[in-house]
Amino acid sequence: MGRIDRHLVAMSETDQIAYLSETVYQERLRFERDGDDATVKERERIDGLARALTEGPEAMRTATARLVRAYSHEVHNRFSERTFGAAMRLAPAAIKGLLSPSEAGGWAWPKWDGPERVVIQGPVGQLQALAKTHTLVFAPTHLSNLDSPLIGYALHLAGLPPCTYGAGLNLFSSPIMGFLMSRLGAYTVDRRKRHRLYKDVLKAYSTELIGRGAHSLFYPGGTRSRSGALEAQVKRGLLGTAVAAWQEGLLEGRDEPEILIVPVTLSCSLVLEAETLIEDALAAAGKSRYIISDDEFSEPKTVLRYVRQLLEMDASVVVRFGSPLDVLGNPVDETGQSVDGSGRPFDRRLYVCDRELGVRSDPQRDRVYTNHLADAICSAYRRDSVVLPTHLAALAGWTLLGSRYPTLDTYGRALLPPSDRWVDRGDLVSAIARGAEAVDAHVRAGETQALLPTGENRAETILTQAVETFSAFHSRRALEFEDWRVLVDPKLTLYYGNRLSSLLGPEELV
Amino acid sequence: MNVGIIGGGAWGCALATLVAGAGHLARIGTRGARPKGFASTPNLDALARESDLLIMAVPSDSAAEAVDAVRPDAGSMVLFAGRGMNTRDGGWMSDYLMAQTPCRRVGALAGPALASEVVAGRPTALLVASPYDEVCRATQAALHSEHCRLYTSTDLRGVELAGAMVRALAVAVGIADGLDYGIGARGVIITRGIAEATRLGTAIGGDPKTFSGLAGIGDLVSCATSPQHPSHVAGVALARGGSISSRLIAEMRALVALGESEGVDLPLTHAALAIAAGEDRPRLVFDGLMRRAARPE
Numbered sequence: 001m002g003r004i005d006r007h008l009v010a011m012s013e014t015d016q017i018a019y020l021s022e023t024v025y026q027e028r029l030r031f032e033r034d035g036d037d038a039t040v041k042e043r044e045r046i047d048g049l050a051r052a053l054t055e056g057p058e059a060m061r062t063a064t065a066r067l068v069r070a071y072s073h074e075v076h077n078r079f080s081e082r083t084f085g086a087a088m089r090l091a092p093a094a095i096k097g098l099l100s101p102s103e104a105g106g107w108a109w110p111k112w113d114g115p116e117r118v119v120i121q122g123p124v125g126q127l128q129a130l131a132k133t134h135t136l137v138f139a140p141t142h143l144s145n146l147d148s149p150l151i152g153y154a155l156h157l158a159g160l161p162p163c164t165y166g167a168g169l170n171l172f173s174s175p176i177m178g179f180l181m182s183r184l185g186a187y188t189v190d191r192r193k194r195h196r197l198y199k200d201v202l203k204a205y206s207t208e209l210i211g212r213g214a215h216s217l218f219y220p221g222g223t224r225s226r227s228g229a230l231e232a233q234v235k236r237g238l239l240g241t242a243v244a245a246w247q248e249g250l251l252e253g254r255d256e257p258e259i260l261i262v263p264v265t266l267s268c269s270l271v272l273e274a275e276t277l278i279e280d281a282l283a284a285a286g287k288s289r290y291i292i293s294d295d296e297f298s299e300p301k302t303v304l305r306y307v308r309q310l311l312e313m314d315a316s317v318v319v320r321f322g323s324p325l326d327v328l329g330n331p332v333d334e335t336g337q338s339v340d341g342s343g344r345p346f347d348r349r350l351y352v353c354d355r356e357l358g359v360r361s362d363p364q365r366d367r368v369y370t371n372h373l374a375d376a377i378c379s380a381y382r383r384d385s386v387v388l389p390t391h392l393a394a395l396a397g398w399t400l401l402g403s404r405y406p407t408l409d410t411y412g413r414a415l416l417p418p419s420d421r422w423v424d425r426g427d428l429v430s431a432i433a434r435g436a437e438a439v440d441a442h443v444r445a446g447e448t449q450a451l452l453p454t455g456e457n458r459a460e461t462i463l464t465q466a467v468e469t470f471s472a473f474h475s476r477r478a479l480e481f482e483d484w485r486v487l488v489d490p491k492l493t494l495y496y497g498n499r500l501s502s503l504l505g506p507e508e509l510v
Numbered sequence: 511m512n513v514g515i516i517g518g519g520a521w522g523c524a525l526a527t528l529v530a531g532a533g534h535l536a537r538i539g540t541r542g543a544r545p546k547g548f549a550s551t552p553n554l555d556a557l558a559r560e561s562d563l564l565i566m567a568v569p570s571d572s573a574a575e576a577v578d579a580v581r582p583d584a585g586s587m588v589l590f591a592g593r594g595m596n597t598r599d600g601g602w603m604s605d606y607l608m609a610q611t612p613c614r615r616v617g618a619l620a621g622p623a624l625a626s627e628v629v630a631g632r633p634t635a636l637l638v639a640s641p642y643d644e645v646c647r648a649t650q651a652a653l654h655s656e657h658c659r660l661y662t663s664t665d666l667r668g669v670e671l672a673g674a675m676v677r678a679l680a681v682a683v684g685i686a687d688g689l690d691y692g693i694g695a696r697g698v699i700i701t702r703g704i705a706e707a708t709r710l711g712t713a714i715g716g717d718p719k720t721f722s723g724l725a726g727i728g729d730l731v732s733c734a735t736s737p738q739h740p741s742h743v744a745g746v747a748l749a750r751g752g753s754i755s756s757r758l759i760a761e762m763r764a765l766v767a768l769g770e771s772e773g774v775d776l777p778l779t780h781a782a783l784a785i786a787a788g789e790d791r792p793r794l795v796f797d798g799l800m801r802r803a804a805r806p807e
Binding site: 328330338340341342346347348349350351353354355362364365368369371372 | 583
């Protein structure tokens with residue numbers, strides 16, 4: 001409550017009333033939407049706050065404190081120091097156990113050799129060392145609800161400590177994920193609560209966790225990428241808690257308040273929810289459908305089939321840890337010291353302190369600092385994203401469809417009738433060859449990473465690998481051979497090709 | 511407040527006068543001739559550390575060099591007071607500063623104030639633009655006085671662009687004046703020039719209102735109608751067969767390239783560049799502008 005209280009005290013009474021009125025309004029809207037899901041106590045607390053708005057500052061403060069306590073309890077509910085401590089010890093065993101045949105309830109699992117399937121890249125040694133002296137905040141790209149356990153496992157493979165993270169309340173409804181997440185340091189985020197007070201409680205909770213030295217994770221994109229594209233912009237809310245926690249540490253004179261941000265790029269050959277996500281991206285209502293509760297993730301059998309197929313493929317998932325950044329997005333050296341663009345180390349405390357090293361609070365300044373961090377994370381995503389055969393082949397297929405039907409816009413192309421969804425196989429191979437050369441050039445320029453086959457008949461190999469991968473899971477095939485032509489599923493190729501949308505233009509393929 | 515001013519030229523001295531007038535301590539940092547009547551130092555590094563606000567009052571072609579010499583740190587607040595782009599790479603000075611140093615709190619100072627009028631104590635106004643309220647507040651405190659009103663904006667990129675466009679457009683007005691096209695032509699170039707600056711500014715994420723404010727039309731009217739302003743003088747010289755500095759030409763090229771990359775048509779800037787680069791004769795270029803297809807405003 002301390003942080004929220006300070007936040008409220010800093011407001012004028014008019015702003016306080018507006019802030020709390022929004023809470024009442026949004027919560028009552030939610031009660032109407034969710035019906036019986038809202039408990040009597042929840043309704044009472046909001047009614048109490050509504051009454052307090054007319055009774056003066058003291059009543060507002062009391063009612064707010066009651067609400068904040070309830071939200072804090074709910075957020076904290078599934079996370080405890082004890083749970084987190086257990087996660088530190090049990091994470092690897094929990095994941096392996098969950099993925100073993102006996103736990104899978106009779107499913108025939110392939111022989112487990114995870115490390116070859118999940119490729120870990122990046123400055124792992126440096127991160128291992130820094131994790132002992134600094135609090136790390138991992139900031140991954142987000143494609144699938146399976147990203148959190150994947151990162152949990154990647155952290156284990158990389159020899160990095162587990163971390164806490166906020167997980168949507170809906171994710172706990174899946175028994176598998178509920179089990180995993182509650183044991184991997186997940187705390188609860190109810191995305192149905194859209195008012196500022198709840199978001200401020202979440203930020204305060206995250207600030208507290210980071211400040212206490214808990215390695216943390218949040219998805220700066222906020223939600224899974226609907227289009228399949230790499231996050232070009234990220235949300236500032238939770239990222240800002242890193243700056244806040246660092247500053248609080250300095251203010252309180254803590255010994256080790258130093259916090260570093262680690263961008264993490266997940267590149268997957270297949271994405272469990274691809275079919276639903278791209279439908280959502282294309283739908284007019286997509287933007288407002290923030291929480292999807294009826295996608296592939298809600299079907300345990302589909303999840304298991306997906307994981308199984310993924311584990312049968314080599315290098316199907318690449319988790320690339322980026323170079324660590326300070327809380328303003330500057331690079332750091334081996335010891336965690338910030339360095340400028342010329343590689344010279346500097347004292348980052350001066351960002352928030354005066355020359356005598358007294359901390360000077362300025363929330364507006366910190367918001368702009370967080371913008372710098374957000375920009376640095378997006379740059380790291382572009383640099384560290386790994387091009388895989390499915391991405392390139394899908395983009396080539398989607399682009400060639402565009403060449404065949406130049407008058408159609410994205411939606412027209414996505415809705416092509418099945419009889420028109422094909423491209424010449426030779427043309428597709430040529431487009432992939434050109435695309436692969438362009439990707440190579442971007443890799444040489446340090447603008448991206450790639451894990452593409454090399455050698456003779458490279459483009460044909462890329463296409464064959466992609467077609468085999470696509471045939472492994474989705475109910476529809478993104479690309480499928482048929483004699484001299486290749487059948488193209490427009491929506492799925494759009495989804496997987498979008499991964500490269502910020503890297504390759506159509507002119508680099510066709 | 512301690513204000514460090516890098517650059518001992520006319521504009522640096524004028525700003526030091528404003529700072530003193532606002533009741534603060536101004537020190538000029540320069541490795542060249544020390545200006546008379548002002549506190550100054552050649553130790554730029556120390557000046558940067560000891561200043562609450564650092565104003566880079568140097569021409570745009572020297573600004574990158576000044577940044578390299580001063581090396582502001584994470585605690586510095588830096589303001590660029592010279593119009594124009596970074597002639598080293600055609601980028602923005604604020605970007606250069608942030609790429610080369612840890613400094614993040616950066617702003618730009620712009621507006622119609624002329625050095626000679628500031629020193630004479632004539633009424634004028636300036637605009638400080640920075641995403642940081644702290645930089646805007648410090649600049650207001652350092653420069654606002656009964657002689658100079660200081661306005662604030664958050665549109666740093668727009669103000670940086672406005673400064674560069676004003677110089678190019680002042681050259682265009684100077685050419686028209688040199689050709690004796692009259693007051694009407696001057697009005698046309700100023701108005702249409704601001705229109706193209708606004709188009710480009712909007713394309714790069716600036717606020718269109720910036721270009722109708724002090725940093726845009728205010729500054730352009732001041733520069734383009736002052737017979738002593740260097741850009742205007744350069745334009746007049748061009749019209750009469752003379753040449754202008756390679757720095758101005760490089761800056762106009764950078765603006766035209768930016769327009770092309772953003773898909774924004776910049777006919778006046780393009781015309782001024784064609785004349786400045788000796789690609790075409792002034793009258794022919796202006797004739798070409800007048801023969802462009804008729805269109806709504």
